[in-house]
Amino acid sequence: MSIKVVEVSKKYKNQIAVNSLSFEIKKGEIVGFLGPNGAGKSTLIKMLTGYITPTKGALYIEEDLVQPNIKTTNKNIGYLPEHNPLYKEMYVKEYLTFIAHIHKVSKHRINEVIEQTGLITEATKKIHQLSKGYQQRVGIAAAIIHNPSVLILDEPTTGLDPNQIIEIRQLIKELGRDKTILFSTHIMQEVEAICDRVIIINKGDLKVDANLSELKSGQEQTIQVEFDYKIEEQFVKRIKDLITYTNYHDTKWEFVFSVQDDKRPDIFDFAQEQGLKILQMNTKNKTLESLFAELTK
Ligand SMILES: Nc1ncnc2c1ncn2[C@@H]1O[C@H](COP(=O)(O)OP(=O)(O)OP(=O)(O)O)[C@@H](O)[C@H]1O
Numbered sequence: 001m002s003i004k005v006v007e008v009s010k011k012y013k014n015q016i017a018v019n020s021l022s023f024e025i026k027k028g029e030i031v032g033f034l035g036p037n038g039a040g041k042s043t044l045i046k047m048l049t050g051y052i053t054p055t056k057g058a059l060y061i062e063e064d065l066v067q068p069n070i071k072t073t074n075k076n077i078g079y080l081p082e083h084n085p086l087y088k089e090m091y092v093k094e095y096l097t098f099i100a101h102i103h104k105v106s107k108h109r110i111n112e113v114i115e116q117t118g119l120i121t122e123a124t125k126k127i128h129q130l131s132k133g134y135q136q137r138v139g140i141a142a143a144i145i146h147n148p149s150v151l152i153l154d155e156p157t158t159g160l161d162p163n164q165i166i167e168i169r170q171l172i173k174e175l176g177r178d179k180t181i182l183f184s185t186h187i188m189q190e191v192e193a194i195c196d197r198v199i200i201i202n203k204g205d206l207k208v209d210a211n212l213s214e215l216k217s218g219q220e221q222t223i224q225v226e227f228d229y230k231i232e233e234q235f236v237k238r239i240k241d242l243i244t245y246t247n248y249h250d251t252k253w254e255f256v257f258s259v260q261d262d263k264r265p266d267i268f269d270f271a272q273e274q275g276l277k278i279l280q281m282n283t284k285n286k287t288l289e290s291l292f293a294e295l296t297k
Helices: 043-049 068-074 091-102 108-116 132-144 160-176 186-193 212-217 266-271 288-295
Strands: 004-012 017-026 030-034 056-061 078-079 150-154 178-183 197-202 205-211 221-227 242-249 252-257 278-283
Touching: 004 043, 004 068, 017 043, 017 056, 017 197, 017 205, 030 043, 030 186, 043 150, 043 178, 056 132, 056 266, 068 078, 068 252, 078 132, 091 108, 091 132, 108 132, 132 160, 160 178, 160 186, 178 186, 197 212, 197 288, 205 212, 212 288, 221 266, 266 278
Parallel strands: 030 178, 030 197, 078 150, 150 178
Antiparallel strands: 004 017, 004 056, 197 205, 221 252, 221 278, 242 252
């Protein structure tokens, strides 16, 4: 396991920020760590990186317990905090040279990360001259300069414009080819765009730890249809994968399916077989976004 969290809790005075959380992340996985504001994401990330200690429980990075072994575990972690701490008066290459020096890594690694994070054209500019998206790339370059096996990103796309968001997501995906990545966000679409697995927390509690495909397959598909003529129930029952149906009016129906594949083509085929025309058809799918809203009320 690259990351292991065992019954970890964190209490700030009377406030329980993280409540007995447990999960494991395998080598090479990209996992979205999702929760609304105040859910406890940053608190857990700070415990993984050794910035704060847990009130209870144990955290492991590449099999090493974080607390007594912070030096070792931090060698294996690249961390981009929520507020990317950059020395903005420095030039990009100068800053990365400074970070490389702290980590005692060889100079050739600086050019390597500049290339890897798409910073070649910006390397000779001062950091404050860069767009927010490029500043975020500098933060990521600094986080991976010592070539860690685990990368932890705290809300890496917050405050970026839509194009920058797409670019940073792409970069995270590329880095995920040879690193284990845990990144926090409060946007479900972000998780859908980047990862296979999601861990959802709310008010410090674990709500979901599942692959996205599992989450999606557990969802129902609802389709409302209006035909041009009345149709008998016995015929409607023949539609494949139908779990329930409601007849609102002679010609208006709502069908609920248990499968994820788009069932609209099947309804077209059915209508054709029955000699009917479709006047209206709407899907009312429960999105992952609405599932997240339900779980984090
Ligand atoms: N140093 C602290 N002292 C007291 N309470 C704290 C401290 N840091 C965080 N908290 C509280 O712990 C809870 C979890 O906060 P945390 O920052 O971990 O949430 P988050 O999921 O990262 O939220 P956000 O998305 O807003 O960054 C919140 O209620 C917060 O107010």
